[in-house]
Amino acid sequence: MNALEIKNLRVKLGEEEIxxxxxxxxxxxxxxxxxxxxxxxxxxxxxxxxxxxPYEGEIKIFNKDHREMLPLIGYLPQYYEVDxxxxxxxxxxxxxxxxxxxRIMEVLEEIDMEKYKNHPISKLSGGQRQRILFGRAILNNPxxxxxxxxxxxxxxxxxxxxxxxxxxxxxxxxxxxxxVTHEIxxxxxxxxxxxxxxxxxxxxxxxxxxxxxxxLRKLYKREIFIxxxxxxxxxxxx
Amino acid sequence: MNLPEIFxxxxxxxxxxxxxxxxxxxxxxxxxxLIRRMSFFSDGxxxxxxxxxxxxxxxxxxxxxxxxxxGFLFSCLIYFLEKKSKIYSDALxxxxxxxxxxxxxxLMSQKAGYQPELLNFLVxxxxxxxxxxxxxxxxxxxxILVFLILNFKKFSLVLTDKIEAKIRGINVDLYEFLFYxxxxxxxxxxxxxxxxxxxxxxxxxxxxxxxxxxxxxxxLLFFSIFFGLLNSFLGFLISGIYNFPISASISxxxxxxxFIFFVYQLLKK
Numbered sequence: 001m002n003a004l005e006i007k008n009l010r011v012k013l014g015e016e017e018i019x020x021x022x023x024x025x026x027x028x029x030x031x032x033x034x035x036x037x038x039x040x041x042x043x044x045x046x047x048x049x050x051x052x053x054p055y056e057g058e059i060k061i062f063n064k065d066h067r068e069m070l071p072l073i074g075y076l077p078q079y080y081e082v083d084x085x086x087x088x089x090x091x092x093x094x095x096x097x098x099x100x101x102x103r104i105m106e107v108l109e110e111i112d113m114e115k116y117k118n119h120p121i122s123k124l125s126g127g128q129r130q131r132i133l134f135g136r137a138i139l140n141n142p143x144x145x146x147x148x149x150x151x152x153x154x155x156x157x158x159x160x161x162x163x164x165x166x167x168x169x170x171x172x173x174x175x176x177x178x179x180v181t182h183e184i185x186x187x188x189x190x191x192x193x194x195x196x197x198x199x200x201x202x203x204x205x206x207x208x209x210x211x212x213x214x215x216l217r218k219l220y221k222r223e224i225f226i227x228x229x230x231x232x233x234x235x236x237x238x
Numbered sequence: 239m240n241l242p243e244i245f246x247x248x249x250x251x252x253x254x255x256x257x258x259x260x261x262x263x264x265x266x267x268x269x270x271x272l273i274r275r276m277s278f279f280s281d282g283x284x285x286x287x288x289x290x291x292x293x294x295x296x297x298x299x300x301x302x303x304x305x306x307x308x309g310f311l312f313s314c315l316i317y318f319l320e321k322k323s324k325i326y327s328d329a330l331x332x333x334x335x336x337x338x339x340x341x342x343x344x345l346m347s348q349k350a351g352y353q354p355e356l357l358n359f360l361v362x363x364x365x366x367x368x369x370x371x372x373x374x375x376x377x378x379x380x381x382i383l384v385f386l387i388l389n390f391k392k393f394s395l396v397l398t399d400k401i402e403a404k405i406r407g408i409n410v411d412l413y414e415f416l417f418y419x420x421x422x423x424x425x426x427x428x429x430x431x432x433x434x435x436x437x438x439x440x441x442x443x444x445x446x447x448x449x450x451x452x453x454x455x456x457x458l459l460f461f462s463i464f465f466g467l468l469n470s471f472l473g474f475l476i477s478g479i480y481n482f483p484i485s486a487s488i489s490x491x492x493x494x495x496x497f498i499f500f501v502y503q504l505l506k507k
Contacts, residue, residue, distance in 0.1 A: 047401075050401070050404070050405055051404060052401065052404070070404070070405050070406075070407060071405070071406065071407050073405055074405075075401065075402075075405055077401060080399075083273065083398070085449060086273060086398070086449070086455070086458075087449065087452045087453050087454055087455060087457060087458050088398075088454070088455045089453075089454045089455065092454060092455040092456065095391075096391055096394055096395040096398070096399075096402075097395065097402055097406055099391075118454070120453060120454075136402070140406070
């Protein structure tokens with residue numbers, strides 16, 4: 001079954017067409033990397049899936065209109081501004097989204113942040129905050145999780161741990177992940193499928209087939225080299 | 239007056255109780271006003287109520303009927319214009335409240351003679367509440383309080399993170415609209431007690447003091463209610479003993495608490 005089906009999707013912001021009639025499917029239980037240059041429409045695509053922008057076309061989640069399926073979606077935004085004056089603990093922040101105390105503690109353990117339970121969220125580092133936002137995205141047992149540049153504030157070691165968490169959740173709970181990323185050198189190591197977006201869909205398929213320098217050249221309109229580094233990570237983790 | 243003498247007057251106890259009650263509603267709602275940085279909204283709304291006051295005078299009707307309608311209209315106008323126009327919210331509030339206020343003053347000028355009631359509305363006079371006002375404030379604020387408590391987490395999420403609220407299936411537009419209406423109605427209820435000039439202080443002081451002390455959201459709620467009630471109680475006592483205006487005394491006590499904790503915070507750093 002497809003977790004996500006998109007047909008002839010067009011999204012306009014004012015007069016400008018940001019997404020120009022794209023179609024693709026994402027099967028249930030896989031990890032998809034969504035890559036593309038700045039301004040390609042990646043974040044707009046995720047926000048359209050969660051119902052924030054009007055569109056033309058069709059968006060279906062598990063064969064139903066996406067607006068009916070919002071509670072099955074977890075979402076980690078690209079930017080999250082924390083109100084530094086608001087005394088809100090990590091636990092309270094998660095509790096706004098989920099009443100189940102046991103589940104909150106499970107998630108905090110999963111993301112290795114249980115010791116920060118009573119810590120004000122405004123006092124966390126960027127990386128720690130990303131972890132908490134990721135925790136919130138998986139809190140209500142979603143079937144599909146959209147992550148918009150989740151590694152943007154996380155150091156290299158943290159990134160590897162983060163990818164491991166994503167992989168484990170994907171493996172153990174069959175959660176479908178769509179991850180927007182600029183870290184193209186590590187996509188090979190964690191994604192099953194790649195979508196290349198630059199307003200149009202440039203590529204759509206398994207990483208091995210489509211994650212080629214030639215495709216990247218077409219996507220970014222310049223020379224891109226894939227360093228062997230990513231291969232090492234893949235070998236190590238598999 | 240001394241303390242035992244103050245508490246021997248029924249009207250004083252009655253006024254103190256209604257003041258404590260309305261402070262409770264204000265201190266909870268004030269947290270959301272603080273989060274959404276809407277203190278100017280409440281200030282603008284309070285000033286725009288002068289139009290309702292003028293109409294109530296001209297038609298010789300109870301202030302609250304006109305004020306609730308006026309507060310509702312002002313809240314709706316700001317809510318929809320913020321969504322539809324490309325003007326900054328504070329500029330919008332400034333423009334609309336000036337329109338309401340100026341029209342109110344023009345209408346007011348048509349009523350001949352000195353209007354002592356006007357001063358009551360500007361600085362508030364809880365002792366001017368008649369039995370109907372008392373009952374009206376109690377019932378409406380009770381409905382607001384119950385609604386706020388039942389939906390506290392939903393409001394918290396909508397006002398801190400609209401996207402997450404939407405994903406969690408909350409009708410964000412509806413809750414935002416309801417928040418504007420609740421805030422508008424609460425400010426209206428507080429005007430006879432706190433006055434146009436000081437009603438925002440009743441709303442903002444308790445959560446602001448609380449935000450200086452609290453280390454959690456629960457703490458923010460607790461201290462906001464605590465200082466809301468304490469400001470009212472001490473303000474009432476000072477007002478009774480020294481014969482000061484009540485709303486000014488309550489606001490003054492709150493301001494003193496604020497400065498104490500503010501300086502404490504500065505020294506702590």
